[in-house]
Amino acid sequence: MPDNNANKNEMPTARLDAVRDRIARAAREAGRRPGDVVLIAVSKTFGEEAICPLLDAGQRVFGENRVQEAARKWPALRERYSDIELHLIGPLQTNKLDDALGLFDVFHTLDRPKLAEALVKAREKGRTLPRLFVQVNTGDEPQKAGLAPKDVDGFLARCRDEWALDIEGLMCIPPVDEEPALHFALLDKIARRNGLTGLSMGMSGDFETAVKLGATHVRVGSALFGVRA
Ligand SMILES: *Cc1c(COP(=O)(O)O)cnc(C)c1O
Numbered sequence: 632m633p634d635n636n637a638n639k640n641e642m643p644t645a646r647l648d649a650v651r652d653r654i655a656r657a658a659r660e661a662g663r664r665p666g667d668v669v670l671i672a673v674s675k676t677f678g679e680e681a682i683c684p685l686l687d688a689g690q691r692v693f694g695e696n697r698v699q700e701a702a703r704k705w706p707a708l709r710e711r712y713s714d715i716e717l718h719l720i721g722p723l724q725t726n727k728l729d730d731a732l733g734l735f736d737v738f739h740t741l742d743r744p745k746l747a748e749a750l751v752k753a754r755e756k757g758r759t760l761p762r763l764f765v766q767v768n769t770g771d772e773p774q775k776a777g778l779a780p781k782d783v784d785g786f787l788a789r790c791r792d793e794w795a796l797d798i799e800g801l802m803c804i805p806p807v808d809e810e811p812a813l814h815f816a817l818l819d820k821i822a823r824r825n826g827l828t829g830l831s832m833g834m835s836g837d838f839e840t841a842v843k844l845g846a847t848h849v850r851v852g853s854a855l856f857g858v859r860a
Pocket residue numbers: 673675696720721804833834835836850851852853854
């Protein structure tokens with residue numbers, strides 16, 4: 632684990648360069664192209680003063696885990712910077728779906744039929760749907776969101792046949808006390824047998840492992856922004 636406090640006074644863009652380098656190196660070591668891995672800068676809890684330097688350095692893909700917080704921060708930034716791509720990486724309640732549709736380009740946390748059906752209703756009303764990842768609770772943790780691994784194939788079949796929802800890939804957050812590689816490998820296996828190519832996996836502590844195991848999207852917060860309050 633990098634010592635984030637030691638980085639506190641470093642230029643944020645130096646951290647960005649360092650993370651990009653580490654992604655590129657891990658990709659090459661695995662025989663992959665660095666450009667095939669999207670870095671999602673997870674800016675939750677951080678304000679414009681932390682986010683703008685990354686925007687100025689060319690970073691355009693960001694992640695937030697709360698709809699209300701994203702609604703406070705991102706509309707103004709979108710006016711100032713073009714081509715921002717915002718990813719929702721936290722749980723979504725159906726009563727916040729309308730707001731989330733107006734804010735986010737990608738949802739990583741589709742994890743239940745009720746939310747799928749709410750998306751279908753929104754589409755019927757003419758809303759454009761975001762790109763979608765299905766969240767998998769690879770560790771079968773009772774407190775964690777996501778579908779149990781055994782339920783994923785059936786859910787994906789319903790997305791396709793019943794709801795006509797285009798699913799781009801799968802997302803997971805491994806249990807904190809377990810070897811993440813096992814969870815990344817499991818996510819990859821479930822994605823492959825369902826013909827999905829997107830894998831949203833890897834955070835500050837384990838994104839290189841995730842890249843080596845096929846991540847197409849890594850969600851990195853503290854390694855870019857420092858420790859969260
Ligand atoms: C906060 C968060 C991250 C980023 O975590 P870091 O360890 O700070 O990189 C990634 N994914 C999800 C779902 C998160 O909530």
